[in-house]
Amino acid sequence: MMKTLTEKQKKLLYRILAAIVMMILLSILPLKQYPAVRFLLFLVPYFTVGFDILRKAFKGIRNRQVFDENFLMAVATIGAMMLGEYTEGVAVMLFYQIGELFQSIAVGKSRRNISELMDIRPDYANLVTEDGVEKVDPDDVETGSILLIQPGERVPIDGVVVEGSSSLDTSALTGESLPRDISEGDEILSGSINQSGVLRIQTTREFEESTASRILDLVENAGSRKAKSEQFITRFARWYTPAVCYSALALAVLGPVVSMVFLHRSGGWALWSKWIYRALTFLVISCPCAIVVSIPLTFFGGIGGAGSKGILIKGANFMETLADVRTVVFDKTGTLTKGNFAVARICPAHTGYIHTGYEHTGDLGDTGEEPGREPAGLLAQESRDQASAVRAGGKAVEERLLEYAALAESFSTHPISRSLREACRVNGQEPESPGRVGTCREISGRGVVTEVDGKSVAAGNSLLMQELGIVIPPEDDHSKTETGTIVHVAADGQYMGHILIADEIKPHAADAVRELGRAGVTRTVMLTGDAEEIAAHVAGDLGIDEYHARLLPEQKVEKVEALLAENAKGAGRGSLAFVGDGINDAPVLSRADIGIAMGALGSDAAIEAADVVLMDDDPLRIAEAVRIARKCIRIVHENIGFAIGVKAICLLLGAVGIANMWLAIFADVGVMVLCVLNAIRALV
């Protein structure tokens, strides 16, 4: 405990302890007969514990910054001492200082927590030069330099791995605890930690533009935007403290006067001192420290806590807007779906190579070229079960189907061909084997016919199959239920099966939408440039309330504006958040009440335009951000309500003379400590 205290805090602690010991001694000593000695002796603990407050109050008066908490404390305690209430006078100062110490420890602790979590600034870089490796300041590294990164070291500058492989701990950047495996050719971001192997990277940015620097910059600037409640506190403090001081003065003067005039009490010191005591109690109670201290602390904790989870909130004002979000608008691609085409399913024909003789009905239509979604329908599962029941060793058949498709498409650069090859690679197969692939004929809008292992392999949409006279067995035809792109494969005129390629829905997308509902979001909207059916499917699967398909980027802005207008009409419907992946949606990000860019570390425009930046691309973080903001704002309201409530009650009691100085101390320091404790909850 003692180790974590700073020198300043230790000194204050010793002063408090010394004053307590002196107060105990003074209460034991029989000093009743010597009032002068008693007064002088009490001055010792008073100055021990309170000299800095008195000095600050004095300087404040000299600098015409009169009405602050130091002034309040000085007036209240000096007043109490004058009235002969020595114990109370010293006690007020003592407890005030205990409160200050407590607050200072709490702030220091939260600051340390946050700075540990945000400690991503690299101190040096190992620059590889002709004469070996040199430790340099990351600021001096030019773009394109080669850096050496040892295991355990932090990546200083963004770059591409040119040699070595390792796993990277990116938790400081993304909050993701699973390490990421990287090897040659992979891009790595500064701020992550190299865990296992030695890496050589070529830098792609300067230090100043690197991810780590940009994140730190963002966090360090978060303070510039004040929340409405913070502005309220500043304004509040500006008139509140003087108002309280004048009220106290009025109480001290008018109280006795009114008593004398209307109640015909005899004047005299007893009456005056009674009312002065009440006025001083009033002063102590009304000290606004609890609110003034705890509210900035709450925002500070909330923004820091969110930052440590990979959620960068650009300012306290956005914390408020985020807490008020009722409508969330998603840009589909990149937020709910991965935005890449991948093999979603491999479906070999039910009967393998043997053509079963079903007649082709001819109304298959065009199922090709529809980007889509990952199907999770019952039907798909059913057909898969059937298929595996029919075939023993189905895995081998699937691999073969994929391999043929990939080989057939091995000359194509179409995204679909790329995803086929990628799936092959993941399976551990070799997708490019020049020896096995012969002539290739590409039929535009249909597919390819390629010679593979001496067979004529056709891979393409149903039109291609139709043209080649290949019959797709009805039980293998899912064109009515699937919304991805289907690649049919046939070898030497025999139907082999099909492969479904779809834009994958992110694993947590459905959970994310549900979590948002739980966090208080009442309306979810999805915008996409894709076709109606795909949008309907994705929205249906994820439980999104509305969708708007076939939108051009500028129409997305119009849609968001329309939604904003709707929100404005239905008063009290909260604010609107737009979530985008930062690609081409900067205008929408800045137009929405609050723009959330996700996985946007690479995009400067998005970081610039967004109000909240999610460092990884997990949509669950959106709900988490909303929850953190709600909690932070709730704490702010609790503290304002609690502090003002307790103080109002105590002030009333004090004014009518029921409350004494001890209750006043609780209303001041006790409330402050409770508010600070409450504020610290925002950190987690």
Next chain:
Amino acid sequence: MKKTYKIDVDCANCANKMEEAANKTPGVKEAVVNFMALKMKVEFEDGADIDGVMQKVVENCKIVEDDCQIYL
């Protein structure tokens, strides 16, 4: 021209007061105090004498909050 200075101050509200004082100093275009990072970021007016302005900023901060430090 922007510069960042390390500061020392005890409470969040005092940091706000410092920020206000710094912003009122002539030659300062915008000052931002980050209580969390204990840093003050100052953007100077074009052609301002940075050292002179910062001396003034320190003075002004000391007036509103005696117990503060700016490490120049």
